[in-house]
Amino acid sequence: MLVLRGASYRYAGYAKPAVHDIDLTLADGEIVGLVGANEAGKSTICLVASGLAPASIGGGLTGSLTIDGEPMAGRPVHELAARVAVGFQDPATQRSGIAATVFEEVALGPMNLGLPAAETIARAREALGLLRIGDLAERDPSRLSGGQGQLVAIASLLAMRPRHVVLDEPTAQLDPEGTRLVAEALRSLAGTGTALLVAEQKTDLLDTLCGRVMVVSDGRIVADGPTAEVLGDERLEGWGVEPPSRVRLARLVQARGLDPALVEAGA
Ligand SMILES: Nc1ncnc2c1ncn2[C@@H]1O[C@H](COP(=O)(O)OP(=O)(O)OP(=O)(O)O)[C@@H](O)[C@H]1O
Numbered sequence: 001m002l003v004l005r006g007a008s009y010r011y012a013g014y015a016k017p018a019v020h021d022i023d024l025t026l027a028d029g030e031i032v033g034l035v036g037a038n039e040a041g042k043s044t045i046c047l048v049a050s051g052l053a054p055a056s057i058g059g060g061l062t063g064s065l066t067i068d069g070e071p072m073a074g075r076p077v078h079e080l081a082a083r084v085a086v087g088f089q090d091p092a093t094q095r096s097g098i099a100a101t102v103f104e105e106v107a108l109g110p111m112n113l114g115l116p117a118a119e120t121i122a123r124a125r126e127a128l129g130l131l132r133i134g135d136l137a138e139r140d141p142s143r144l145s146g147g148q149g150q151l152v153a154i155a156s157l158l159a160m161r162p163r164h165v166v167l168d169e170p171t172a173q174l175d176p177e178g179t180r181l182v183a184e185a186l187r188s189l190a191g192t193g194t195a196l197l198v199a200e201q202k203t204d205l206l207d208t209l210c211g212r213v214m215v216v217s218d219g220r221i222v223a224d225g226p227t228a229e230v231l232g233d234e235r236l237e238g239w240g241v242e243p244p245s246r247v248r249l250a251r252l253v254q255a256r257g258l259d260p261a262l263v264e265a266g267a
């Protein structure tokens, strides 16, 4: 379980916090979505929830980050990394830069955890298989398309079987098929008890993936609740977030005087 309480964070060299008073709880096995307009504070919240802000990038944090009941203030980056796996918006920033092949890249995580070679290889194979990128195994990780790079970055993360995961727009560069594979992989990870925070612009993905969704606007959490409730909130567009297609369709149907239950039932 990962808990942020009253967290406000300002970047180094800035007087004002970028995010204010963030309360966030990720229970084991839960997938929580985080949506908001550009510049709203999604990436900043991801950095704070993973402890990288301030441990890695400096700046000032008030409030607290607690993981499995232990306060994380003052912990070194390597200790945070062992507890929370983080996926960034740009997969290139995540590449090790030392692996010659995609297989090695994905195997590095479990290897660094000190797992035996056989277990490391099995996990890397499994992660590549889950995302259907086994055919990339022998490729040079620095010579992939954006979408392939994103899938490799997520496979690397899955191979470590982390207990807590923070993902910043994990499907930004993926087509619908890639997005679907990532959603499936994240669901199966949550099924093993891992807690996930997923920042996304794609509300259709969050609609099917998350039990709970939070909306961030201007650095503050303005809505937090069950997915259907939050993504169906009339104020969503005002916060700069496009409702999922299910909600847009239901509204259209309703505006025409038809029964919205037709849409809810998937008719
Ligand atoms: N490294 C940084 N240093 C200073 N300010 C930053 C830094 N990164 C982000 N900010 C500021 O913090 C605020 C929130 O930005 P953030 O990147 O968290 O938004 P976001 O919701 O992730 O946006 P996007 O959808 O564009 O990814 C913005 O005002 C932004 O300018």
Ligand SMILES: [Mg+2]
Residues within 6 Å of the ligand: 042, 043, 044, 089, 168
């Ligand atoms: Mg961002």
